Amino acid sequence: MSHGFKQDMPPAGGYESIKYKRNLPIRGPGGVVVFGAVAAVCAFGFWRVGKGNLEKRELKREQAWSRIHLVPAILAEQDRDAYRRQQAALAREREIMKDVEGWEVGKSPYNTARYTPSTIVVL
Amino acid sequence: MSTHRGAAFLDQPYVDPNPLPSSVPHVDELGATSAPLKSASFFIGQHCKDVNEDFMLCKAENRDPAHCLKEGRKVTRCAAEVYVVLLHLPDLPTLPPPLPTQSPADSSLSIGKIRESCLAEFDAHWQCLEKNNQYFQACRKPERALNQCVFTKLNLSKTIPGSPEGQPQVHEKKNPIFTRVQK
Structure with a gap:
């Protein structure tokens, strides 16, 4: 039987097998190592944040006490100035009101022994 | 808001030229920034x-303010004493007299000590504070020198009340976390 064709046939020895198997070589550190490293870095960071918070608290304490130690000196200076202005204001009042009968210079409008600073400033 | 005006005198300064009554003894103000x-x-x-x-x-x-003027003068004189000892400002006339009753070891604040005071360390520290937003943590190096000097010469040491027991105070830490922002 001859039709003039030649049947195509596999190469001698057959085709090579199909490479369907996964071929991914393992590179770099494993999952446990990566997650462990991330956890370690985070742990160090939080530890340092905690340390920093404690230190910040101490810095605030230092700042507060630095101010507390200076309060008396500054208050004393302010008091002298306030007293000076108060006395000057009383002297002005005395001079202005000298003709008014029964005027009490510096009499507080409040019925209390507590110190009530004047809310009026004459410029 | 009860008023639309701020509590500041913008048009003229609040100046009263009248001096303190002469019944109040004079005391030099600290005059420090x-x-x-x-x-x-x-x-x-x-x-x-x-x-x-x-x-x-x-x-x-x-x-x-009239109630505590006497105590206030003592406060200012005492602060000026420390200040003069640190600074030995020549123009502050109210130098503390030397304390004759105390032995030389603990009469730490007397005129004799002023000569050997800590002016250089003090200047270095406060100028550092001035340049660093007045953050103590930015000026630990000059502060350490100042504390050392004041401790040896004036027998005063910096202690922060309420600091946790059993650990160095914040100004004595070897490796503090908060320092200057720029190294």
Whole structure:
């Protein structure tokens, strides 16, 4: 039987097998190592944040006490100035009101022994 | 808001030229800006503890400025004493007299000590504070020198009340976390 064709046939020895198997070589550190490293870095960071918070608290304490130690000196200076202005204001009042009968210079409008600073400033 | 005006005199300064009545003894004001005061604050607080507490108790009694003028003068003189010892300002005339009753070891604050005071360290520290937003943590190096000098010469040491026991105080830490922002 001859039709003039030649049947195509596999190469001698057959085709090579199909490479369907996964071929991914393992590179770099494993999952446990990566997650462990991330956890370690985070742990160090939080530890340092905690340390920093404690230190910040101490810095605030230092700042507060630095101010507390200076309060008396500054208050004393302010008091002298306030007293000076108060006395000057009383002297002005005395001079202005000298003709008014029964005027009490510096009499507080409040019925209390507590110190009530004047809310009026004459410029 | 009860008023539309701010509590500030914008049109003219609040100046009263009248002097303090002569019945009040004169005392020189400290005349220091904030950075030197802050630098000296813990030494002022330690050296002047008694007069300061006396003054604050007096203020607690009565807030009237006239009530605590005497205690206030003591406070200012005491602070100036520390200040003069640190700074030895020549133009402050109210130098503390030397304390004759105490032995030389503990008469730490007397005129004799002024000569060997800590001017250089003090200047270095407060100028550092001035340049660093007055953050103590930015100026630990000059502060350490100042504390050392004040401790050896004036026998005052910086202690922060309420610091946790058993660990170095924040100004004595070897490796603090908060320092200057720029290295």
